[in-house]
Amino acid sequence: MKFFEVRNLNTGYGDLQILRNVSLEINKGEIVALLGSNGAGKSTLMRAIVGRLRIWSGEIIFNEQNITNLSPDKIVKLGISLCPERRRIFSGMTVKENLEIGAYQRRNGLKERMEKVFSILPRLYERKNHLGGDLSGGEQQMLAIGRALMNEPELLLIDEFTLGLAPTIVEILVDVVKKINESGVSILLVEQDVHMALEISNRAYVMEVGEITISGNSKELLENPQIKESYLGM
Amino acid sequence: MKKSVILFFIFIAILVILPFLVSGYWLRVLTQTFMFAAIATGSNIIIGFTGYPAFGNIAFFGIGAYVTGVLMTKYNFSFLLTLPLCALSGFLIATLLGLPLLRLKGHYFAIATIGVMEAIKEIVDNMTEITGGGMGLTLPIMEGEPAYIYKFFYYAILLIMLLTIAVAFLIFRSKFGYALRAIRIDEDAASVMGINTSLFKTISWAISGALVGIAGGAYAYWLTYIDPSTVFETSYSVKMFAMILLGGGTTVLGPMIGAFILELVSEFVWSKFIEIHGMILGMLIILIVIFIPKGLFETFKGGFSFRKIIINLRENKL
Amino acid sequence: MIMLETKNLAKKYGGLEVLNNVNLKVYKGEILGLIGPNGAGKTTLMNLICRLTDITRGEIYYKGELINNKKPYEISKMGIARTFQVVKPFKGLTVLENVMVGAFYGRKNAKNRAEAKDIAMDALKIVGLLNEKDREPSILPIAQRKKLELARALAMDPELLILDEVMAGLNPKELDDIMKEILLLKERGITIIAIEHVMKVIMGISDRVVVLHLGELICEGKPHEVCNHPQVIEAYLGSKFAQRGVA
Amino acid sequence: ADVIKFGAAISLTGKLAKEGNLVKNGYELWKETVNKKGGIKIGNRYYKVEIKYYDDESDPNRAAKLVEKLITEDGIKLILGPYGSESVFSTSAITEKYGALMVQGGAGADKLYTRGFKNLFGIYTVATEYMDDTLKMLRNKTPKPNTVAIVYSNDLFSTQVAQGARASAQKYGYKVVYYKDYPKGTQDLSTVIVEIKAKNPDILIGCGHFQDTVVIVKQSKDYKLNPKAIAFSVGPTLPDFVTALKGDAEYIFGSAQWTPTLKYKDPVFGSNENFVKAFKAKFGVEPNYHAAGGAAAAVIFQRAIEKAGTFTDINKIRQALASFNEETLFGKIRFDATGKVVDKGMPVIQIQRGQQKTVYPENAAEAKPVYPKPAWR
Amino acid sequence: MIILQVLLNGILLGGFYALIGVGFSLVWGVTNIINLAHGAIALLGAYITLFLFQYYGVDPFLSLPFSFIPLFIFGYILQRYLLNLVVKAQIFMLLILTFGIEIFLVNFMTTFFSADFRSVTPDYAGESLIIGDIVIPYIRLAVFAICILITLLLSLFLNKTWTGKAIKATSLDIDAAMMVGINPAKIFAITFAIASGLAGVAGSLFSLTQAFSPSMAGSLTLRAFIVSILGGLGRVEGALLGGIILGIVETLSSYIIGESYKNAITLAIMVLVLVIKPTGILGKKYFAEVKH
Numbered sequence A: 001m002k003f004f005e006v007r008n009l010n011t012g013y014g015d016l017q018i019l020r021n022v023s024l025e026i027n028k029g030e031i032v033a034l035l036g037s038n039g040a041g042k043s044t045l046m047r048a049i050v051g052r053l054r055i056w057s058g059e060i061i062f063n064e065q066n067i068t069n070l071s072p073d074k075i076v077k078l079g080i081s082l083c084p085e086r087r088r089i090f091s092g093m094t095v096k097e098n099l100e101i102g103a104y105q106r107r108n109g110l111k112e113r114m115e116k117v118f119s120i121l122p123r124l125y126e127r128k129n130h131l132g133g134d135l136s137g138g139e140q141q142m143l144a145i146g147r148a149l150m151n152e153p154e155l156l157l158i159d160e161f162t163l164g165l166a167p168t169i170v171e172i173l174v175d176v177v178k179k180i181n182e183s184g185v186s187i188l189l190v191e192q193d194v195h196m197a198l199e200i201s202n203r204a205y206v207m208e209v210g211e212i213t214i215s216g217n218s219k220e221l222l223e224n225p226q227i228k229e230s231y232l233g234m
Numbered sequence B: 001m002k003k004s005v006i007l008f009f010i011f012i013a014i015l016v017i018l019p020f021l022v023s024g025y026w027l028r029v030l031t032q033t034f035m036f037a038a039i040a041t042g043s044n045i046i047i048g049f050t051g052y053p054a055f056g057n058i059a060f061f062g063i064g065a066y067v068t069g070v071l072m073t074k075y076n077f078s079f080l081l082t083l084p085l086c087a088l089s090g091f092l093i094a095t096l097l098g099l100p101l102l103r104l105k106g107h108y109f110a111i112a113t114i115g116v117m118e119a120i121k122e123i124v125d126n127m128t129e130i131t132g133g134g135m136g137l138t139l140p141i142m143e144g145e146p147a148y149i150y151k152f153f154y155y156a157i158l159l160i161m162l163l164t165i166a167v168a169f170l171i172f173r174s175k176f177g178y179a180l181r182a183i184r185i186d187e188d189a190a191s192v193m194g195i196n197t198s199l200f201k202t203i204s205w206a207i208s209g210a211l212v213g214i215a216g217g218a219y220a221y222w223l224t225y226i227d228p229s230t231v232f233e234t235s236y237s238v239k240m241f242a243m244i245l246l247g248g249g250t251t252v253l254g255p256m257i258g259a260f261i262l263e264l265v266s267e268f269v270w271s272k273f274i275e276i277h278g279m280i281l282g283m284l285i286i287l288i289v290i291f292i293p294k295g296l297f298e299t300f301k302g303g304f305s306f307r308k309i310i311i312n313l314r315e316n317k318l
Numbered sequence C: 001m002i003m004l005e006t007k008n009l010a011k012k013y014g015g016l017e018v019l020n021n022v023n024l025k026v027y028k029g030e031i032l033g034l035i036g037p038n039g040a041g042k043t044t045l046m047n048l049i050c051r052l053t054d055i056t057r058g059e060i061y062y063k064g065e066l067i068n069n070k071k072p073y074e075i076s077k078m079g080i081a082r083t084f085q086v087v088k089p090f091k092g093l094t095v096l097e098n099v100m101v102g103a104f105y106g107r108k109n110a111k112n113r114a115e116a117k118d119i120a121m122d123a124l125k126i127v128g129l130l131n132e133k134d135r136e137p138s139i140l141p142i143a144q145r146k147k148l149e150l151a152r153a154l155a156m157d158p159e160l161l162i163l164d165e166v167m168a169g170l171n172p173k174e175l176d177d178i179m180k181e182i183l184l185l186k187e188r189g190i191t192i193i194a195i196e197h198v199m200k201v202i203m204g205i206s207d208r209v210v211v212l213h214l215g216e217l218i219c220e221g222k223p224h225e226v227c228n229h230p231q232v233i234e235a236y237l238g239s240k241f242a243q244r245g246v247a
Numbered sequence D: 001a002d003v004i005k006f007g008a009a010i011s012l013t014g015k016l017a018k019e020g021n022l023v024k025n026g027y028e029l030w031k032e033t034v035n036k037k038g039g040i041k042i043g044n045r046y047y048k049v050e051i052k053y054y055d056d057e058s059d060p061n062r063a064a065k066l067v068e069k070l071i072t073e074d075g076i077k078l079i080l081g082p083y084g085s086e087s088v089f090s091t092s093a094i095t096e097k098y099g100a101l102m103v104q105g106g107a108g109a110d111k112l113y114t115r116g117f118k119n120l121f122g123i124y125t126v127a128t129e130y131m132d133d134t135l136k137m138l139r140n141k142t143p144k145p146n147t148v149a150i151v152y153s154n155d156l157f158s159t160q161v162a163q164g165a166r167a168s169a170q171k172y173g174y175k176v177v178y179y180k181d182y183p184k185g186t187q188d189l190s191t192v193i194v195e196i197k198a199k200n201p202d203i204l205i206g207c208g209h210f211q212d213t214v215v216i217v218k219q220s221k222d223y224k225l226n227p228k229a230i231a232f233s234v235g236p237t238l239p240d241f242v243t244a245l246k247g248d249a250e251y252i253f254g255s256a257q258w259t260p261t262l263k264y265k266d267p268v269f270g271s272n273e274n275f276v277k278a279f280k281a282k283f284g285v286e287p288n289y290h291a292a293g294g295a296a297a298a299v300i301f302q303r304a305i306e307k308a309g310t311f312t313d314i315n316k317i318r319q320a321l322a323s324f325n326e327e328t329l330f331g332k333i334r335f336d337a338t339g340k341v342v343d344k345g346m347p348v349i350q351i352q353r354g355q356q357k358t359v360y361p362e363n364a365a366e367a368k369p370v371y372p373k374p375a376w377r
Numbered sequence E: 001m002i003i004l005q006v007l008l009n010g011i012l013l014g015g016f017y018a019l020i021g022v023g024f025s026l027v028w029g030v031t032n033i034i035n036l037a038h039g040a041i042a043l044l045g046a047y048i049t050l051f052l053f054q055y056y057g058v059d060p061f062l063s064l065p066f067s068f069i070p071l072f073i074f075g076y077i078l079q080r081y082l083l084n085l086v087v088k089a090q091i092f093m094l095l096i097l098t099f100g101i102e103i104f105l106v107n108f109m110t111t112f113f114s115a116d117f118r119s120v121t122p123d124y125a126g127e128s129l130i131i132g133d134i135v136i137p138y139i140r141l142a143v144f145a146i147c148i149l150i151t152l153l154l155s156l157f158l159n160k161t162w163t164g165k166a167i168k169a170t171s172l173d174i175d176a177a178m179m180v181g182i183n184p185a186k187i188f189a190i191t192f193a194i195a196s197g198l199a200g201v202a203g204s205l206f207s208l209t210q211a212f213s214p215s216m217a218g219s220l221t222l223r224a225f226i227v228s229i230l231g232g233l234g235r236v237e238g239a240l241l242g243g244i245i246l247g248i249v250e251t252l253s254s255y256i257i258g259e260s261y262k263n264a265i266t267l268a269i270m271v272l273v274l275v276i277k278p279t280g281i282l283g284k285k286y287f288a289e290v291k292h
């Protein structure tokens, strides 16, 4: 039985097909990295998984349930959360309100969960009464992750969480991601810092122009000559 | 592009010979259509090109109407002489208003222009000495046979429409036009590229005001009776906007096409369904927005197709 | 020769002091790397130089001339061009037309469409976007949109080019390519300020690096000097990075 | 078949729809009555009446366009007027230009007749004479009223009514203590009422439209403005006035171009009384002056055509109208050289026990005017 | 003394303006739709009250729930099945669309209720509280109190309930709202439903103090418009403040400068507020920033 699986997915925008026969799976407790150059379609795949994009054909299975073309709110309710590209936090709401609304589909035990999020991300606790929009980029990224955790997801999708962040912050966030994973959440990670992504993930997929071209164990991929040449610049 | 230009000239040629073929009423309907086409095309310079939704642009129409009206009745100006002055006053007033108002964006700008329009209307309404206030202004009736008079206005307003289109076209193709489009999309980016945004915005509104002002002047002499509530008419604003959107605001000819379709369709609707035409017109607008929200020009530039309608429908849905 | 200089420059947003007494010098012909933690005020500093936001205090000189009271469009005509961290392509215009706007109104000031087109094509060739010239920018992936920003700036024929994180989101391979292009620009005599969080890039292209932290310049020098500066490691690079060494 | 076609562009929708439809009802009843009698008689032949309607949406510009359509497309040169001075203004310019003929019973602005038009005939007593009879009637009452407040809507018709009212007030020796306008369509007049209250006038005259009168009455009551008489140019004559205001409508005066109780003979309906009966039978409600104006305009048009003996020779019909002198349900109608009706007078009505009662002129009065008006409870 | 009375009138009038404006402002702030049909919807409420009053003798104040509920449902359906189909189109398309709805509703009302001006006049209409020279009509006082009460309840609803918070979140960022499991289609519909319901209530109250006909829809919408601008989009407290300011400005300018300049002055003040503080007097950071 598969925890999460994408089978032969095809989709795109308007008339334009972006993803072609994409298949991928995630086992419970894993971190899976999704690599690929710009415009390969990684964010598109994430959008399709969370129901933001109509799927033309193929299917997505989560915990034995077919979630193909379910609406985003239902998918969130089932336990898949997305930390989108460019963070998208609610700038006009305080950190606390942002976290609260993250629990929109899981209202029980809100207090305890918020405690937990604060313990993973203590910086958020310090700023809990500030408006989201007033936070620095790194803090906003933490908030985005924290908000996703408020939904107690079983699967967390993270899209380019280090983009434009200072090295110190990246370091902290990498630790946060590892901690989240250790607490039992499976993670699908899209990341341009291929080195880092392969270091923290168990397995990885490489996507090129809408198709999965390489997949395998992360440690092995680090040594893969093709990867080395086209993604690590060596 | 080539093809649409040829089509446009054929279309104009037909319009030029039409007065010899149709009756006074249809001449009047067409004249009114030209008038709306001129208003929509002129307003589109600020609305569609520059991206500033001047919802109250009809203010300049009213101003033009009153300039012609007052000059002709109080100072015995000849009609043709008043038109440049209509343009001038539209230009000047838009320039003055532009300085404070063009700092606003989007909805806010739209509302501010509505406010300004209503305020100008009220001022005209209260300047009873000069404008006749709420009692309106009666212009001298043109000398001559009705047939002659109607052809005169037909051609005059057709010319005004063509002038407006020509100006819009020249702007669109020019360096200036690129600047306006850049401003529409992102003003910060435009300004660091070397575009003097506040100056250009103001000029574009001023040109727009001048063109709409001319249309207003012609209207006043054509109808011979104006009063504040008929020339500063909010529903004209709405109509103008509908025309721009229907045809497509990012194009030169879109507003004119919108004007022709909307005027002629409503003419049809009005004559066929006296009692419920209002409801039908409302439905029609709703349907247009749902099915061709990008405007006809944009949606069907590669030819008509249902697929495009469906794609649009999918895209705009929540 | 000093190209650009700020003297005691400060910026406040409401009560928040974002920049505080910044004295920055940029020399002709160099590539200056500007780094610093998120929210340090890097983008704000560039916005001040381009005169997009009001100066709270201090002066900015460009080639010896005080530019405090200039408008953004005047700045650009003086030869300063920039890219935006959050890309701002002109949607609805094609890639080529986007770049033509730069040619029309920048320092080049092209007189007609033909001239603007020539300039634009050159700029597109430099950044390698020629194949995309008739596409609509909003469907381009981020990397290409960043290239478009760059092409547009180049079409303005700048003397001083400000790059605000043009390389964020590129993978290592793509980074190598674009770094080479930037070095080529330097060879053409363009002075460049590059803001970047990717240290590999900063190390690879900068002649000099300055570090901005909490609105103040805390350090400046050769790239490797800066990297080993304890305050910079503390505030920005982090200990692990220091251990791992400069890539 | 032998028919005479009339045309009318009239407000069936929009802000004047109410009045427009009433005028149309008047036209319709006339058409039916005439046709029942065989039609319009020219020489020895009878011609059936047909009326072509268009809806001007209460927009004068549309009205002009539609009248042009009637003339050029439908070939109709006999135009029954639209409702409202603005529309009559714009459409009569069209009929004038095309040499078509208009008889209108829907507009009362004096300005209509100052343009030197030959082809426009109007049967409404003009605006400046509107309040004259009311002020005349009140001048000798006890306790003697001395002061008048006039408030009016800023539109062509109402402004002229107010001007006339002021002139009449001065003529009859009243002092005008308040004279101000408000913009057309205002919804709140509390400030105006409070200001008038401070002047404590004996008579309050409101020159506006129906909704304004309702607002003025409601707010007068709210703020205890208690003049000895309240009179409106338009409003009390509409049946809705009582429906909307109930008891508060009591004792308010209104000027009417016509009232159902007038005792005139009529060449088509026989008498005013018959007209009222026929109207009630057909539309289920008592007619008011809008409807009567429509019917009367049509009757006059018909009589002129019959006298001229032609329905195609506009010149002859015009002459017949210019020399018209006949009693109709609207009164004895004569036109002056500009085409406006003269010496028709303006009956005054008062709401008494929820009914419109004609209280002036004495020969048509059904009841005595109640004066002074009791204070609001 | 007159000035006091005038000010008081302005405040009382302002309560009504706040109620007509609050829903409009909410819809605008949350869905970015300028609902030109708002006034027409309010008039539907007025007709419901009139109908119940005339045929069943229902007291106008008791009829408020009867205008709220059907219009709430009407609003929900309108947004869910019509406006939601096009919300992502250019904002001005939506403007035209709501104008289409307005034309439709106004003509619908004209056809079915006729263009007549109507008014609801219960027996107690015209009773006033008199303190010295100052007159306070009871009905206006009651209308004012109800308006304030409803506005406050709405404010509580938005700040304390999950739905309220979801409305707030959706107004800030639709995409992000979807990420946390909010269904914006539903939230939009609820927002529009609330606004329509409240418009209906406002219309019911309107029928008590004024004469109304379908042709008045536009001027009601304009008032709602000004209130939203003055107070700040999507801000309940803003609408209250905006309403009262509008009321006072209207009565005061009418008193000082004259009734005939009232609208010009009101609009000039609106434009001034726009130019000085485009987010309105109570506009909050990050809310209702111009969205394109």
Ligand SMILES: Nc1ncnc2c1ncn2[C@@H]1O[C@H](COP(=O)(O)OP(=O)(O)OP(=O)(O)O)[C@@H](O)[C@H]1O
Binding pocket: A013, A016, A018, A036, A037, A038, A039, A040, A041, A042, A043, A044, A045, C138, C139, C140, C141, C142, C143, C169
């Ligand atoms: N809304 C859209 N409409 C049309 N095309 C789009 C849209 N969004 C993305 N695309 C196109 O889809 C392709 C894949 O984009 P996507 O954002 O999924 O790439 P990505 O792998 O996430 O790249 P990046 O690393 O830059 O984030 C690109 O070619 C892009 O131009």
Ligand SMILES: Nc1ncnc2c1ncn2[C@@H]1O[C@H](COP(=O)(O)OP(=O)(O)OP(=O)(O)O)[C@@H](O)[C@H]1O
Binding pocket: A134, A135, A136, A137, A164, C013, C016, C018, C036, C037, C038, C039, C040, C041, C042, C043, C044, C045, C085
């Ligand atoms: N318009 C504004 N109003 C208020 N504060 C602002 C505004 N713009 C920027 N700031 C604040 O100023 C500070 C500096 O921001 P700036 O964008 O310059 O940082 P940066 O160094 O470019 O960061 P990054 O590396 O994340 O791009 C931040 O705290 C930011 O929140």
Ligand SMILES: CC(C)C[C@H](N)C(=O)O
Binding pocket: D083, D084, D085, D086, D106, D107, D108, D109, D124, D157, D234
């Ligand atoms: C009430 C009518 C007698 C007058 C009409 N309102 C007009 O404009 O002339």
Ligand SMILES: [Mg+2]
Binding pocket: A042, A043, A044, A085, A159, A160
């Ligand atoms: Mg992506």
Ligand SMILES: [Mg+2]
Binding pocket: C042, C043, C044, C085, C164
């Ligand atoms: Mg930055």
